[in-house]
Amino acid sequence: MATKRGALIVLEGVDKAGKTTQCNKLVSALQQSGRPAEMLRFPDRTTTIGQMISAYLEKKSELEDHTIHLLFSANRWELVPIMKKKLEQGITLVVDRYAFSGVAFTSAKPGFSLDWCKNSDTGLPNPDLVMYLQLSPAQAALRGQFGEERYETSNFQRKVQQKFEQLIQDSSVNWKVIDASRSVEGVHNDIVNLSINTINTAQNQELGELWK
Numbered sequence: 001m002a003t004k005r006g007a008l009i010v011l012e013g014v015d016k017a018g019k020t021t022q023c024n025k026l027v028s029a030l031q032q033s034g035r036p037a038e039m040l041r042f043p044d045r046t047t048t049i050g051q052m053i054s055a056y057l058e059k060k061s062e063l064e065d066h067t068i069h070l071l072f073s074a075n076r077w078e079l080v081p082i083m084k085k086k087l088e089q090g091i092t093l094v095v096d097r098y099a100f101s102g103v104a105f106t107s108a109k110p111g112f113s114l115d116w117c118k119n120s121d122t123g124l125p126n127p128d129l130v131m132y133l134q135l136s137p138a139q140a141a142l143r144g145q146f147g148e149e150r151y152e153t154s155n156f157q158r159k160v161q162q163k164f165e166q167l168i169q170d171s172s173v174n175w176k177v178i179d180a181s182r183s184v185e186g187v188h189n190d191i192v193n194l195s196i197n198t199i200n201t202a203q204n205q206e207l208g209e210l211w212k
C-alpha cells in the first residue's frame, strides 16, 4: 500500500502570539503519538537567500521593498521540492510562518496591494490547515518588549494585524482562528485536535496550490 501523505500545517499570527512555542509543542505531541512530523520556519535563514533576508531583518543591510518581498517568496519556493518529498513520505510539516506573513508584512508598507503581494507566492503548496493565533495589540504589549529586528514596533505590528484580519476572510484557505490570549496548554490542546483531524483528512486528498 502506498504511504499516506503528511499534512502541511501552518501557524501564523503577529509577534508575541506564541507561534514558535506552539509549533515546537505540536511537533513533539504528534511525534509522541506516533505521527511522523517535522518543523520548518520561514524565513529559513540557513540558505544563501535566507542569509540575505536575515541581514536585512537584523538591519545589517538595506534592500528595496519589492526586492525583499520577492526574496522572502523565493526562500519559500526554494524549499518546495524538499517539502513535497517529505509530505509524500508521510511526514507532516508544521510551518512557523508562510506566504501569509509574506503578504501581511509587505502589504503593511505604503503602496503595496494585497494582490501584488500574493502574486509571487501563488501556486505554492496550499496548506491543509492554517491556524491564525489571534492576539490584540494590547495583549501582545503585556507579553513584554519587542526585539531589535526590523518590523518589531507596535505601530507596524498593528498594521500587519489588520492585513492578517483581511487575509483570514479568504475561504480558499482553510483558516482556523485560535484565541492566543489563553494559557499555553489551552492553546496547545486546540492546535493538536485541529491538526490530528487535518492529518486524517489530508491523507486522502491531493495537495492543492495556494491562491489558484
Ligand code: FDM
Pocket (backbone or CB within 6 Å): 042, 043, 057, 072, 073, 097, 098, 099, 101, 102, 103, 105, 106, 150, 151, 152
Ligand atoms: N516576514 C516573514 C516577512 O516580512 N515576510 C515573510 O515572507 C516572512 C516569512 O520576517 F518580522 C517577517 C516577519 C518577521 C520576520 O521573524 C521574521 P521571525 O522571528 O524569524 O519569525
